[in-house]
Amino acid sequence: MKHVLESVESQFEMFQILNEDGKIVNKDDMPDLSDEELKELMRRMVYTRILDQRSIALNRQGRLGFYAPTAGQEASQLGSQFALEKEDFILPGYRDVPQLIWQGLPLYQAFLFSRGHFHGNQMPEGVNALSPQIIIGAQYVQTAGVALGIKKRGRKAVAVTYTGDGGTSQGDFYEGINFAGAYKAPALFFVQNNYFAISVPVEKQTNAKTLAQKAVAAGIEGIQVDGMDVLAVYAVTKHSRDRAINGEGPTLIETLTYRYGPHTMAGDDPTRYRTEDLDNEWEKKDPLVRFRTFLEEKGIWSEEEENKVIEEAKDEIKQAIKKADEYPKQKVTDFIENMFEELPNNLQEQMEEYKEKESK
Ligand SMILES: Cc1ncc(C[n+]2csc(CCOP(=O)(O)OP(=O)(O)O)c2C)c(N)n1
Numbered sequence: 001m002k003h004v005l006e007s008v009e010s011q012f013e014m015f016q017i018l019n020e021d022g023k024i025v026n027k028d029d030m031p032d033l034s035d036e037e038l039k040e041l042m043r044r045m046v047y048t049r050i051l052d053q054r055s056i057a058l059n060r061q062g063r064l065g066f067y068a069p070t071a072g073q074e075a076s077q078l079g080s081q082f083a084l085e086k087e088d089f090i091l092p093g094y095r096d097v098p099q100l101i102w103q104g105l106p107l108y109q110a111f112l113f114s115r116g117h118f119h120g121n122q123m124p125e126g127v128n129a130l131s132p133q134i135i136i137g138a139q140y141v142q143t144a145g146v147a148l149g150i151k152k153r154g155r156k157a158v159a160v161t162y163t164g165d166g167g168t169s170q171g172d173f174y175e176g177i178n179f180a181g182a183y184k185a186p187a188l189f190f191v192q193n194n195y196f197a198i199s200v201p202v203e204k205q206t207n208a209k210t211l212a213q214k215a216v217a218a219g220i221e222g223i224q225v226d227g228m229d230v231l232a233v234y235a236v237t238k239h240s241r242d243r244a245i246n247g248e249g250p251t252l253i254e255t256l257t258y259r260y261g262p263h264t265m266a267g268d269d270p271t272r273y274r275t276e277d278l279d280n281e282w283e284k285k286d287p288l289v290r291f292r293t294f295l296e297e298k299g300i301w302s303e304e305e306e307n308k309v310i311e312e313a314k315d316e317i318k319q320a321i322k323k324a325d326e327y328p329k330q331k332v333t334d335f336i337e338n339m340f341e342e343l344p345n346n347l348q349e350q351m352e353e354y355k356e357k358e359s360k
């Protein structure tokens with residue numbers, strides 16, 4: 001019986017291409033990206049780090065509402081998004097606003113989302129995405145459905161979703177991956193394992209050695225990847241997307257990452273549940289640092305280039321927050337109007353009532 005029991009414990013080794021020192025450790029899997037594409041990836045990571053810093057500052061000034069910091073998770077978020085196409089459909093979690101922005105959500109709308117304004121949830125024409133999910137894990141079930149829809153229509157696209165380590169404890173997580181597996185639906189299920197669900201460490205979340213191995217029970221492909229290595233995340237996403245489009249089914253992708261900031265800006269204090277040693281350990285793995293080293297050694301990145309991106313980001317953020325400030329305040333009728341295609345009677349009555357009030 002012993003060998004049978006042992007065979008159940010599948011090995012899920014972390015996939016990596018670029019190590020902490022910015023050296024390629026896995027030439028065979030190096031993705032086929034041009035110098036321009038490599039620079040674009042760096043540009044997006046730098047831009048997103050600045051956006052995070054500015055968003056935190058704007059939140060403290062009372063100029064933004066809900067905000068979940070992203071610093072540390074750039075390679076995981078942007079490396080995956082970079083492998084997607086316009087026709088793919090994204091179902092993000094609350095921390096995944098950067099993927100939406102790079103998929104085409106204008107920055108001022110991301111700011112309106114943060115403020116709870118309905119226009120922040122209205123994806124522009126051609127951006128296939130839902131607004132960020134707040135209910136942990138719910139996007140996994142929705143993704144299985146969207147992926148099945150894509151398959152039934154015969155489209156060459158995938159549905160892509162993101163949750164955290166904590167999200168893998170939800171029933172929706174298992175339902176989503178199982179259903180997509182059963183229908184070989186073209187879905188990519190990301191688990192961004194940043195080791196904490198607010199203050200709860202992943203060891204208290206599950207007895208599983210990896211989160212990627214949860215794919216086994218659903219009969220789908222599962223892989224654990226260094227989430228601080230943008231090249232590895234990109235390569236895995238590209239590979240999984242190709243498989244999904246070829247009818248080979250969904251993939252569960254666990255990215256090992258870390259959020260440097262607090263859980264959200266609503267009063268979380270990470271020093272109460274994370275040690276300085278742990279923070280330091282992950283600072284050494286910083287996705288921007290190692291990719292910068294790699295690009296500089298290749299001779300295609302410089303401090304001047306980076307400063308240009310930083311200035312550009314700051315400028316665009318300034319413009320976007322101004323545009324968000326100037327956007328018409330939302331009215332009660334906006335809420336009602338955006339709830340149903342056809343209003344039920346009781347809401348119709350409220351609509352009339354508020355139209356009357358708002359007209360004064
Ligand atoms: C169904 C549900 N339960 C509880 C919460 C409250 N909650 C918000 S974030 C969070 C932790 C999620 O952690 P994780 O999935 O690891 O994602 P991370 O925030 O680390 O990116 C919890 C429990 C919620 N939003 N939805």
Ligand SMILES: [Mg+2]
Pocket residue numbers: 164165166192193194195196197198
């Ligand atoms: Mg987490």
